[in-house]
Amino acid sequence: MSIMNIEVLAGGKRYRFQSEAGTSLKDCLLKAGILEGAECGGRGICGKCAVKVRSGTLAPVEGDESFLMTRGDGKVLACQSLIREDVVIEISAGRDDVRRKVRLPNLQKEKKYSDSLLEKKFIQLSKPSLRDQASDLERILAQVGKNKKVAFSLLGGLPEIVRKADFEVTAVLVEDELIAVEPGDTHALRYGFILDIGTTTIAVYLVDLLSGEVLDADGTANPQRV
Numbered sequence: 012m013s014i015m016n017i018e019v020l021a022g023g024k025r026y027r028f029q030s031e032a033g034t035s036l037k038d039c040l041l042k043a044g045i046l047e048g049a050e051c052g053g054r055g056i057c058g059k060c061a062v063k064v065r066s067g068t069l070a071p072v073e074g075d076e077s078f079l080m081t082r083g084d085g086k087v088l089a090c091q092s093l094i095r096e097d098v099v100i101e102i103s104a105g106r107d108d109v110r111r112k113v114r115l116p117n118l119q120k121e122k123k124y125s126d127s128l129l130e131k132k133f134i135q136l137s138k139p140s141l142r143d144q145a146s147d148l149e150r151i152l153a154q155v156g157k158n159k160k161v162a163f164s165l166l167g168g169l170p171e172i173v174r175k176a177d178f179e180v181t182a183v184l185v186e187d188e189l190i191a192v193e194p195g196d197t198h199a200l201r202y203g204f205i206l207d208i209g210t211t212t213i214a215v216y217l218v219d220l221l222s223g224e225v226l227d228a229d230g231t232a233n234p235q236r237v
């Protein structure tokens with residue numbers, strides 16, 4: 012068993028590892044997490060596994076050296092190449108490129124985006140006194156419904172929020188749960204995310220839940236697409 016040294020330049024980084032002679036270069040690169048584009052499954056069709064050989068040579072899978080080459084640009088297909096000696100290769104479509112920005116489909120302003128379970132209610136609370144020693148939470152629940160569930164995480168900061176806002180706050184509810192209390196009147200500010208996890212693309216859209224307008228969008232290639 013001969014062990015060969017593989018050096019890979021990709022995305023401005025240098026990777027070094029070893030592999031047995033006779034191993035597929037594509038399998039080495041996938042295992043090392045460097046190559047992520049092998050969309051045709053290694054049949055030599057998509058060209059996504061093209062690499063440039065800086066030094067050393069590779070053996071062709073089928074015994075035909077010409078099948079290694081792509082478009083005469085000095086690149087070879089990793090899926091059609093076997094390790095036979097120490098090599099240095101360069102990849103331009105490496106891990107960093109796979110995380111590139113992707114073209115996102117335009118989401119139109121649609122009513123369904125504003126059909127959300129989120130509710131906001133602006134409330135003015137009475138201030139505690141010797142005669143009225145109800146807790147902040149009790150005062151809020153008295154206005155939004157005593158039977159609401161309460162997110163435990165909001166209790167710690169509640170006294171400070173209520174006092175800084177001079178007892179004028181906005182209760183944020185999702186169905187029968189109070190999930191947040193915001194200082195002041197924020198009932199007209201309602202934002203949500205639409206998260207679209209596809210096999211090739213992950214996209215996220217920031218949506219105004221009142222108007223249904225898509226305010227911003229961003230996305231990336233899904234790193235699991237291989």
Ligand code: FES
Binds near residue numbers: 054061
């Ligand atoms: S994986 Fe498609 S050409 Fe190599």
